[in-house]
Amino acid sequence: MEPTILQGYELAKQLYAKHGIDVDQALRQLEKIKISVHCWQGDDVKGFLFRDQELTGGISVTGNYPGAARTPQELRMDLEEAFRLIPGKHKVNLHAIYADTQEKPDLDELEPRHFEPWVAWAREQGLGLDFNPTCFSHEKSKDGFTLSHPDPDIRKFWIEHCKASRRISAYFGEQLGQTCVTNVWVPDGYKDVPVDRMSPRIRLKESLDEVFAEPLNPAHHLDAVESKLFGIGSEAYVVGSHEFYMGYGLQNNKLICLDAGHFHPTETISNKLSSLALFAEGLLLHVSRPMRWDSDHVVVMDDELLDIGRELVRGGLLEKTHIGLDFFDASINRVAAWVIGTRNTLKALLRAFLEPVDELKKAELDGDYTARLALTEEFKAYPFGAVWDYYCASQGVPVRETWLEQVRTYEREVLSKREQAAAPAQL
Ligand SMILES: C[C@H](O)[C@H](O)[C@@H](O)C(=O)CO
Numbered sequence: 143m144e145p146t147i148l149q150g151y152e153l154a155k156q157l158y159a160k161h162g163i164d165v166d167q168a169l170r171q172l173e174k175i176k177i178s179v180h181c182w183q184g185d186d187v188k189g190f191l192f193r194d195q196e197l198t199g200g201i202s203v204t205g206n207y208p209g210a211a212r213t214p215q216e217l218r219m220d221l222e223e224a225f226r227l228i229p230g231k232h233k234v235n236l237h238a239i240y241a242d243t244q245e246k247p248d249l250d251e252l253e254p255r256h257f258e259p260w261v262a263w264a265r266e267q268g269l270g271l272d273f274n275p276t277c278f279s280h281e282k283s284k285d286g287f288t289l290s291h292p293d294p295d296i297r298k299f300w301i302e303h304c305k306a307s308r309r310i311s312a313y314f315g316e317q318l319g320q321t322c323v324t325n326v327w328v329p330d331g332y333k334d335v336p337v338d339r340m341s342p343r344i345r346l347k348e349s350l351d352e353v354f355a356e357p358l359n360p361a362h363h364l365d366a367v368e369s370k371l372f373g374i375g376s377e378a379y380v381v382g383s384h385e386f387y388m389g390y391g392l393q394n395n396k397l398i399c400l401d402a403g404h405f406h407p408t409e410t411i412s413n414k415l416s417s418l419a420l421f422a423e424g425l426l427l428h429v430s431r432p433m434r435w436d437s438d439h440v441v442v443m444d445d446e447l448l449d450i451g452r453e454l455v456r457g458g459l460l461e462k463t464h465i466g467l468d469f470f471d472a473s474i475n476r477v478a479a480w481v482i483g484t485r486n487t488l489k490a491l492l493r494a495f496l497e498p499v500d501e502l503k504k505a506e507l508d509g510d511y512t513a514r515l516a517l518t519e520e521f522k523a524y525p526f527g528a529v530w531d532y533y534c535a536s537q538g539v540p541v542r543e544t545w546l547e548q549v550r551t552y553e554r555e556v557l558s559k560r561e562q563a564a565a566p567a568q569l
């Protein structure tokens with residue numbers, strides 16, 4: 143390790159120690175954090191099962207940066223490259239459309255064997271897997287409804303798909319010895335104000351009850367449900383609203399998934415964590431960055447990301463919270479997007495571990511709001527960067543922005559060649 147990194151770390155340790163903060167202990171805590179890195183940033187949410195289907199479900203990817211993965215092999219290579227630049231051991235979050243198989247199963251026919259190469263790869267890389275049924279970009283979701291569809295046959299199709307997804311998840315968990323979280327998100331909703339808000343919600347509830355009927359080992363598999371305020375084409379009404387899934391999750395012991403982009407523009411998920419954690423079985427986060435709408439920009443270290451980190455640490459919520467990422471930007475290098483978003487999420491947690499939480503809580507209880515504000519503000523300039531650099535170096539990943547050069551090399555040697563070469567045969 144470069145001596146300057148070590149020196150910076152030692153100096154930082156002394157400064158933090160004055161407030162009773164054990165920096166080595168903070169890094170041990172950070173090392174335990176697993177971020178669920180979403181595979182869909184690598185190929186603009188296309189997947190491999192239905193490459194000719196356009197992206198639907200009221201979500202959208204913009205940009206045409208070269209080098210998107212076209213096969214599972216390419217996607218895994220890109221993820222490996224990203225993980226070489228991110229400290230720690232993490233998880234990969236797969237959607238059902240990312241099955242790696244020569245067969246052509248429909249979504250309701252998916253089985254664990256269609257994901258076997260992902261399991262073998264995750265095992266070899268020491269990664270965990272998470273999972274999602276894909277209730278969009280499919281012939282049977284083209285009118286915008288899935289689990290709450292008025293047609294029982296279409297509903298049945300999506301129920302079977304979600305049931306299959308849970309079994310795949312349990313297989314992942316059992317094979318990898320790490321719990322697989324499977325998150326159900328459906329786009330169902332109306333563009334304009336509906337007459338009947340109730341019936342679709344009754345149908346969604348009944349469908350979910352069927353989906354979750356089969357008991358599965360919680361050591362292998364956990365269910366999560368994700369709400370949304372609106373989507374493109376469902377601006378007026380989304381069946382699976384926050385209130386819907388909060389109620390469903392609390393009543394049925396499901397993890398409640400909070401996506402940072404799924405609320406009103408000034409509403410933050412950080413402020414919801416302590417309340418929900420008191421009552422919910424557990425939480426799943428989709429760390430994202432909405433800009434004016436659910437735009438899914440790459441996560442940056444903004445106030446909301448820092449507040450999410452602080453809430454998780456100060457409230458002791460890390461034990462019951464699963465942290466996933468959810469953004470998709472096709473206007474920049476996709477490997478860089480993963481690296482930036484994941485490193486920022488880890489940095490935000492590190493900053494939270496390096497705060498004098500006990501001292502701040504005491505000041506608050508004593509009614510000393512002056513000290514609370516003064517300390518909080520001064521700590522924003524404390525040398526967390528020196529601690530982060532040391533952490534990266536000790537984990538064998540590039541320090542500061544040196545990772546960018548590695549991404550540039552990968553772009554030159556691998557990604558840029560994809561545009562010239564014909565897509566590999568299995569497409
Ligand atoms: C692709 C994801 O499942 C999707 O982004 C979902 O989690 C979501 O947030 C939809 O807006």
Ligand SMILES: [Mn+2]
Pocket residue numbers: 368401428468
């Ligand atoms: Mn999401």
